Amino acid sequence: MSSGKVSKKPSILIVDDEKNQRELLSKFFEKQGYKTFAASTATEAEEIFRKQGFDSAIIDLKLPDFDGIELLRRLRSIDPDLGAVILTAYGTISAAAEGIKSGAAEFMEKPVDLANLAKVIESIIEKRQIIAENKLLKEISSATIPADIVAESPQMKEILSIVARVAPTDATVLITGESGTGKELIARLIHQNSKRAQRTFVPINCAAIPETLIESELFGYEPGAFTGARKRQIGKLELADGGTIFLDEIGDLPLLVQAKILRFLEDGQFFRLGGTQPVKTDVRVISATNRDIKSMVSEGKFREDLYYRLNVIHIHIPPLRERKEDLVVLAEKYLKQFARKHGKPIKGFTPEAKDRILRYPWPGNIRELRNTIERAVILSRREFIQKELIPSSHHDYTPATYEESELKTLAEVEREYIIKVLEYCNGNQSEAARILGLHRNTLRNKLKEYGLL
Structure with a gap:
């Protein structure tokens, strides 16, 4: 704990x-x-x-x-x-x-x-x-950073500096940012540079597990705890003993489970479902969300005391559109990676393609960029990726003169783009989620939010 x-x-x-x-x-x-x-x-x-x-x-x-x-x-x-x-x-x-x-x-x-x-x-x-x-930051920068993390921008350099400072400690960390910005990558980076690096890193996506199962998934259960529970099941918190648990999409946790997580953070022990003996584990907790957790606290949807427990250290990852310095570097890394993977003799992007990469807002962030570049590499017949293989919707995201009535909120733009991708995929949500760089459950949540389900 x-x-x-x-x-x-x-x-x-x-x-x-x-x-x-x-x-x-x-x-x-x-x-x-x-x-x-x-x-x-x-x-x-x-x-x-x-x-x-x-x-x-x-x-x-x-x-x-x-x-x-x-x-x-x-x-x-x-x-x-x-x-x-x-x-x-x-x-x-x-x-x-x-x-x-x-x-x-x-x-x-x-x-x-x-x-x-x-x-x-x-x-x-x-x-x-x-x-x-500085030594740890140098080690992180030279050895352990995954290919999906690029730190050319001041924002990402500061994030890596925070990682260097927080990794050796056992402080809880809350990572926020839009879907696809690389929250789990940062969580893993913290774990890999901590004293727990040789122990288990256990990720759990709270949004991907039905509400009725999340409690047993986290805490485990004893035989007879519910219908079908024939033998003891170890939960994720127990599996992570000595290591780190990563609670992704923490904002989706039911309030009842939030209360149990809070108790665990306070005394380091919990009860399996149906159990009468406390289980004590030594686990570092890193959590993440793409939701406005402060607003959820104000609305009574997320416990304030748990929020402060999880938020000892806060790392916010900006979306790709706000860190242009990282964008093209990341795109070029993916191009080399996928050119090798698919055996394509592609040398780079045309200037027009690079311009589109910089203008497009990438609502799916790193996941969408990665999928887009792989698709472009596969479909390209030339040595350089042409602009036609790079998305150009959202009016290319170019600065221009608009009447205020023409301007749209980011949510409206995202809704329109999700509809467009779903139409392209003939309504196939799994394929749409893959193109958007989202988990299928996250896409379903967005469809509900925008009244599309």
Whole structure:
């Protein structure tokens, strides 16, 4: 279960041969919210550092076995990003220079000004966190990003930065965005870069499971819980023990199930249907929705307390039409991918085709773009994809002069396009959902919303 805490207490290694000084510094920094460990010798400090590591260090220059500067060199050979403060009653310019070269953030004389020391330590830890985030972001950017995620736009770069910061924690994450924007991809990216990466990632689409079955799907059931329940069934929350559960389309959860999810988030346990013994699991919860969850809270359709539990970290993925920098790059990646897959010698898009890609609003987002490019690759007879193979509806989405009465809401445009695709598919909802890049249940929800069912 997510604890909701975004970070652990920062830790400080305090090394001083004077007991009173160690105790003074330990008590002061513990009151400031830090975790401390005190050592009286350099050897003891090095041993404990090798075992557990620390976020920063406060080191006395003169120690019984070897001096603080040598200790700092050794500690930084273990952790090059360690920042430290060297304290001494023997301050000299040369010692200070050596200390700074060895990685000390500052060289301070005893008796030390605790308020000033606290500011220096805070600065050291902030710098360390930034370094760690940048390293993780680099790892995410170079190794684990799926082909469907492109981060040329400022919005996606910021999202990856948030992923780098939140992935190592157990905080709950709520991902919002239109259908097809890649919410599950971001959820998987968080899981893959977390301490739970070697455990299971369990996705469950709350909109795709009938209301009568969602509870048993999540929590499992015992024999005799209902007609046909002959043996124990393990639920998704239990399957995800030690890992991450991804609750997609969380806005479709019935209120009764919302209450049970809330209880699980509060104490980490639940009951199988028909069960009398609580089941305890350690699961990180990431959820997603394409609905306006805040409005649902206001309308009483979604529990406010659950919303705040799920929304410790919020990531909003903008639609493709709002991040043009990603659009053509993503289209070109898909073109290469599908040209290889289908054995087609296609080199790229014509300028006119690229222009259409940029003008079209892509209501189905990444899924629609992916399907469109694959279809274009299959149907193309030339080396370059022509504009005729790229959608041009919605008036090409070009800026123009309109009377206000001519303008349409996005919902009206989406409704018209869904009708057009359904007509093209002769009413086949599964085929229409595939072209639109939507799950069939999501399409059915939209058909109901627009009065088309």
